Amino acid sequence: MKRKFSRTLIAVLAMAILLPLSMGAQTKGVTLTMVVQNTTNTAAYEAIFAAFKAKTGNSVEIQALPAGEEYGRLMQTRFATKDYPDLFEMDPGTKQYIKFRADETLYDWTNDPIIGRIAASTVDFQTLDAKIYGIPWGSTGSYGVYYNKAVFKALGKTVPNNWADFVAIAKAAKAAGYIPLYEAVKTGWPLQVFSLAGWTTFVDPAIGDAGVRKLEKNELRLNAIPAFADVLKRQYDLMKAGYTQDNVLSGTYEEQQELFGQGKIAMVTEIPAFMSAIEQKFGKQFVVDNIGWFPLPSDKDKGIAMLSPAGQILVPRLTKNYKVAVDLVRFMTEKANVDTLYKVLPGIPVYSEATSSLYPAQADVLAFVKAGKAKINIQNRLSSSFIDYPKILQALFIDGNVTAALNQLDENYRKTGQARALPGF
Amino acid sequence: MTNIQRQNYPYWFLFPAFAVFGLLFLLPTGTGLYYSLTDWNINTTAIHFVGLKNFRDLFADKKLTAALAHTLVYAFSVTILRNAIGLGLALMLNTKMRLRGFFRTVFFLPYVISPIIIGYLFTAIYHPAHGLLNEGLKLVGLRFMAVDWLNDPKFALLSTILVDVWRTSGFTMVIYLAGLQLIPTELFESAALDGARYPQTFRYIMFPLIAPSLTVNLTLSLIGTMKVFVMILVLTNGGPGYTTEVINTYVMTAFSLGLYGQGTAANLLLTALIILIGAPVLVLLRKREVAL
Numbered sequence: 238m239k240r241k242f243s244r245t246l247i248a249v250l251a252m253a254i255l256l257p258l259s260m261g262a263q264t265k266g267v268t269l270t271m272v273v274q275n276t277t278n279t280a281a282y283e284a285i286f287a288a289f290k291a292k293t294g295n296s297v298e299i300q301a302l303p304a305g306e307e308y309g310r311l312m313q314t315r316f317a318t319k320d321y322p323d324l325f326e327m328d329p330g331t332k333q334y335i336k337f338r339a340d341e342t343l344y345d346w347t348n349d350p351i352i353g354r355i356a357a358s359t360v361d362f363q364t365l366d367a368k369i370y371g372i373p374w375g376s377t378g379s380y381g382v383y384y385n386k387a388v389f390k391a392l393g394k395t396v397p398n399n400w401a402d403f404v405a406i407a408k409a410a411k412a413a414g415y416i417p418l419y420e421a422v423k424t425g426w427p428l429q430v431f432s433l434a435g436w437t438t439f440v441d442p443a444i445g446d447a448g449v450r451k452l453e454k455n456e457l458r459l460n461a462i463p464a465f466a467d468v469l470k471r472q473y474d475l476m477k478a479g480y481t482q483d484n485v486l487s488g489t490y491e492e493q494q495e496l497f498g499q500g501k502i503a504m505v506t507e508i509p510a511f512m513s514a515i516e517q518k519f520g521k522q523f524v525v526d527n528i529g530w531f532p533l534p535s536d537k538d539k540g541i542a543m544l545s546p547a548g549q550i551l552v553p554r555l556t557k558n559y560k561v562a563v564d565l566v567r568f569m570t571e572k573a574n575v576d577t578l579y580k581v582l583p584g585i586p587v588y589s590e591a592t593s594s595l596y597p598a599q600a601d602v603l604a605f606v607k608a609g610k611a612k613i614n615i616q617n618r619l620s621s622s623f624i625d626y627p628k629i630l631q632a633l634f635i636d637g638n639v640t641a642a643l644n645q646l647d648e649n650y651r652k653t654g655q656a657r658a659l660p661g662f
Numbered sequence: 663m664t665n666i667q668r669q670n671y672p673y674w675f676l677f678p679a680f681a682v683f684g685l686l687f688l689l690p691t692g693t694g695l696y697y698s699l700t701d702w703n704i705n706t707t708a709i710h711f712v713g714l715k716n717f718r719d720l721f722a723d724k725k726l727t728a729a730l731a732h733t734l735v736y737a738f739s740v741t742i743l744r745n746a747i748g749l750g751l752a753l754m755l756n757t758k759m760r761l762r763g764f765f766r767t768v769f770f771l772p773y774v775i776s777p778i779i780i781g782y783l784f785t786a787i788y789h790p791a792h793g794l795l796n797e798g799l800k801l802v803g804l805r806f807m808a809v810d811w812l813n814d815p816k817f818a819l820l821s822t823i824l825v826d827v828w829r830t831s832g833f834t835m836v837i838y839l840a841g842l843q844l845i846p847t848e849l850f851e852s853a854a855l856d857g858a859r860y861p862q863t864f865r866y867i868m869f870p871l872i873a874p875s876l877t878v879n880l881t882l883s884l885i886g887t888m889k890v891f892v893m894i895l896v897l898t899n900g901g902p903g904y905t906t907e908v909i910n911t912y913v914m915t916a917f918s919l920g921l922y923g924q925g926t927a928a929n930l931l932l933t934a935l936i937i938l939i940g941a942p943v944l945v946l947l948r949k950r951e952v953a954l
Contacts, residue, residue, distance in 0.1 A: 310918040317704050317920065338705070422902065423813060484790045486813035486902045624919060632903030635815050656703045656920060 266294035267558050269565060272312065272325035274304035276490075278513040281581035285574045292568070295561055297323075305426030306627065309336070316342060321553035323562040326374065329546040330617040331365035335657055337551065339370040344552040344563055346372055351570045359587045362546055362613075371549030372566050376584025376593065378509025378545045379602040380434040380614065381532045388415055388503045389529070396531045396539070400471075403534050407480040410503035417480040419502045422634055424490040425627030430506040432630070435468035435533045437612040438540035453619055454661035455654055459647040460640070469630075469639045476634060486634065494518055506533075509545060512596055513582055530598035532605065542605035544613050547587045621654035621662065691933075698927035704920025716927035725904050726928065729912040730935075736823055736890055736908060737939075741883040743827040748834025748879065753864070755835070756842045766839070770832035777829065781896025784825045788812045788897075812898055815905040822897050822906060826887070834879045841875030842868060877947040885940050888932070909935075 271286075273279065279299050286297040300322065302311050312325060316337055327333045337343060346352060347369045352360060359373050382403075389395065389406070392413055397403040407417035421427035441449070443464035444457070451457035459465060475481065482488055482496075494511070496502045498519040505511065516524045532540040550569075552562045568574065572590050579586055579593035585603060586593045595603065605611045616623060623646055633642040654662030698716055702709045720726050755766050772780065787794045788811035796808035811821040845868060853863050891910035894900060900907040900915075909932045916925035 307918070310920075313704050313920055314918060336705075338707075425901075484810050484813065486815075487790050487810050625915070628901060628903060631901050635903045635905065652921075653919075657705045 266290075266296065267561055268296040268298055269323040269558055269562055270298050270300055272300045272302055272322040274308045274326060275301040276304040276508075276510045276514065277301065277326065278510070278517060278582060281578040284577050284581070285569055286565075288574065289565055289568050293561075293564070295565070297565065306624070307426075309622075313337070316553075319555070321556050323556055323558050324550055324552045324566065327371065327549050327551050328617070329362070329371075329373070329549055331363065331371075332617070332620050332622070333549065333551065334365050334368070334370050335620055335659070339365075339368070339551075342553055342555060343370040344554040344559060345370060349567075351567060354570065354588055354590060356587050356589055359547065362617075363549065371551050372570065373547040373587045374550045374569070374578075375547040376509075376579065376582065376586055376599075377547055377602075377606075378584060378599070379530065379532070379605075379611075380430045380508050380543045380545055381506065381530055381602075382434070382504050383497075383507050383511055383598060384504045384529050384531070385497060385500060385502060386527050386529050387500055392503070396529065397534045398539055399534050400536045404475075404480075406503065407475065407478075411480060416482045416496065416502045418475060418504050418506070419488060419493045419496060420476065420481045420485055420506075420634075421488045421490045421493045422486050422631055423488055425631070427490055427493070427505075427507060428630045428634075429623070429626045430508060431472045431533070432465075432468045433614060433616060434506055434543045435471065436465070436615045437543040438533045438535045439468045440464045440615070441541065441612050442535075449615070449618055453621075455621075455651060455659075456661065459650055460643040466639050466643055469633060469642060472630075473633055473637055473639065477637070486631070490514075498523065509584070509599075512598060524596055524598075528596065528598045530601040532610075539610075542602055542611040544602075544606070544611050546613060546617060547584075620659050621650050621657065624649040624653050694926050694930060697923055698930050700923045702923040702926075704922070709923075712923070716924045717931075719924060720928055720931065725907060726909075726912055726931075728904055729907040729909050732819060732906060733888055733890070733908040733910075733932075733935075735819065736826075736894075737884055737887040739823045740826045740830070740887045740890075741880060743823070744831045744834050744883060745876075745879055747827065747831040749838050751831065751835040752838035752842055753868075756839060766835075769835055772829045773833040775829075777892045778896055780825065780829055781893055784821075785812065785897060788821055813902050815902060818898050818902065818906045822894055825897065826890070826893050829893075830883075834883070837875045837879050838872060841872035845871045873947070873951040877944070877951060880947060881940060881944050884943060885936055888936050888939070 271282070273282070279301070282297075282299055286299075290296050302308050309328070312327070313336060315321065321342075327337075333339075334343070339345075345368060347367070351372060352369060355363075355373055360369070363369050363371055363373060384396075388410065392406065392409045392415075394406045394409060397406055410417040420431075440462060444451075444462060448457055448462070452459070476485055482502075493502070493505055493507075494514050495518070497505060498515055512524050512528060515528065532542045534540040550566055552559060552566060556562070569578075570588065572588075575586070575588045575591040576593075579591055583594045583596050584599055585595065585606075602611075626646065629642050629645050629649075632645075633639065651662060697709075699711055699713060700709045701712045701715075751769055755762055755769075759765075788796075790796060790808070790810040790813070793811075795811065799805065799808045809817055811817050849867050849871075850863065853867055858866070889910060890908055891914070894906055894908050894911055895914070898906040900911040909928060913925050913928045913932070916922075916928055
């Protein structure tokens with residue numbers, strides 16, 4: 238009896254050990270981890286990754302991290318602790334190469350065939366010292382004012398021709414019981430959009446490209462640009478005039494989307510991803526029918542569009558699966574898959590052979606680009622960064638001290654330049 | 663065994679614990695001290711000694727001064743309030759009353775729940791438009807008191823303090839209860855025979871004899887609240903602006919910006935502050951225990 242029990246026990250134990258082993262042996266392929274911002278619409282990724290799995294047997298898991306400045310910090314921390322994902326999304330531009338010490342950590346795409354299929358201006362934008370470490374992904378968009386066309390129609394208003402018009406729209410919206418301009422102050426990062434979008438309209442014409450070059454070399458201080466102070470003051474003045482929502486400091490991105498979709502908000506200053514967020518909640522037709530776009534107008538004209546280039550995908554080359562990750566990026570950039578991307582997220586494409594349609598709001602942006610009235614986001618033109626910007630702007634909303642905000646911003650900008658060992662800092 | 667061997671005998675037993683303490687506390691603290699004197703950041707390939715520069719930068723930063731002030735206000739307010747409430751609850755639940763066990767459990771329960779969950783719970787309760795608190799205030803005709811608890815700079819720090827007091831008062835209650843139950847009943851009986859009333863019994867019997875409980879509660883409260891982090895992070899993330907920034911959120915920001923040297927320096931400042939405040943408080947309370 239005892240012997241029988243022992244044999245049974247041994248057989249059960251053997252099965253318990255061998256079964257998982259044999260199941261593991263049956264599993265083919267590897268599972269990659271791709272990190273994205275939590276504001277990303279992942280529908281295109283999911284479709285493309287499913288096709289990749291069907292073709293290669295390799296799976297891809299999407300890991301969404303908090304968006305905005307925090308996302309960059311989290312990724313840098315992961316790099317510092319050598320906790321590399323297999324691939325990850327990042328804001329556009331070569332500044333990211335410096336942040337992630339690309340020459341030591343990232344896969345070099347410079348001579349890859351993908352590069353030949355990308356628009357020349359984008360390739361140029363992504364090149365630093367004749368090297369390309371990031372593969373553009375997405376479309377060119379714009380930070381600016383996204384407005385609800387139905388609300389504008391109800392107010393009898395059209396796109397503003399100058400700043401006075403813009404304020405008049407806000408005034409009319411408030412009088413009619415709408416929230417003129419919703420600021421997601423508590424969420425933080427959306428608060429930056431106003432001044433970044435305002436930079437191309439107000440600051441670029443004041444300091445010119447020469448001024449931006451000086452900023453890049455730390456020869457011009459952010460707190461020595463009156464036009465920049467003026468932009469921050471305009472944002473604060475709109476809030477003080479009551480043209481933002483009640484309880485302005487508790488405004489969140491989620492509530493902003495909800496109220497915009499319900500037709501309670503006239504305007505928001507937002508990023509292009511706002512449209513796909515609205516589409517997910519209120520459907521594509523709502524975006525097509527109801528969302529329009531315009532840049533922050535100047536005192537004299539309609540203003541200058543701020544362009545946000547397509548984001549990029551970076552592949553750390555220090556992971557054991559980096560070759561599979563490289564294959565995945567090549568697969569993602571095949572025509573059929575970039576078409577999938579632009580079908581889900583319409584926009585101005587960066588791949589020459591891609592087919593894409595535009596939302597009406599994106600067509601509004603394109604009109605400014607074609608008229609030569611567009612400039613790239615200042616954050617993407619500088620190697621240092623406007624660190625802690627959301628909190629600085631929150632403090633500005635509390636105390637109204639533009640000078641203190643600019644001083645803090647300037648200090649952080651120079652500190653970051655020093656930390657990144659940039660020339661001139 | 664010689665006399666010397668016999669004298670050294672206990673040290674051999676102390677050695678393993680001391681080795682672990684050294685490896686896990688003294689060594690990291692020592693290396694932390696070293697890194698606080700360097701320019702170590704996320705972008706550096708080589709670390710350089712910069713002397714006291716990180717500390718000079720810290721003291722020149724108004725954000726740190728504000729964080730320091732908020733930390734102290736938070737620590738002292740929470741410590742005083744939670745001890746006052748905890749002692750009150752302990753005195754109440756030390757009497758023979760119905761449902762005593764039930765109330766003891768109820769008051770202790772918040773301490774068992776994760777601070778993160780409590781933080782999220784109160785984010786909803788404090789919501790200016792749809793939160794339970796403001797809805798309740800409006801319902802009883804106190805609409806004027808329905809403010810934006812977590813986002814109005816005037817109320818944000820106070821709101822976080824109140825949540826922590828609610829969360830931890832049950833714990834201080836338990837420590838005081840333990841102290842109260844150690845008091846021999848004969849003392850109460852003889853006080854009653856002498857005609858002592860409750861305030862006198864409390865002043866001359868209970869309060870002196872729960873001195874060890876007071877020492878434990880005050881010391882633990884002060885040290886714990888000066889290290890506050892999770893509650894602030896979840897409820898306000900140091901905001902709006904920098905109005906609820908405490909030293910630990912300041913340290914977190916420094917680390918997340920990749921300024922490791924400066925972050926370590928700020929962390930050391932917090933350690934020094936805890937020692938500077940915690941040690942004298944502990945010594946004073948211990949002396950008081952002996953005197954009583």
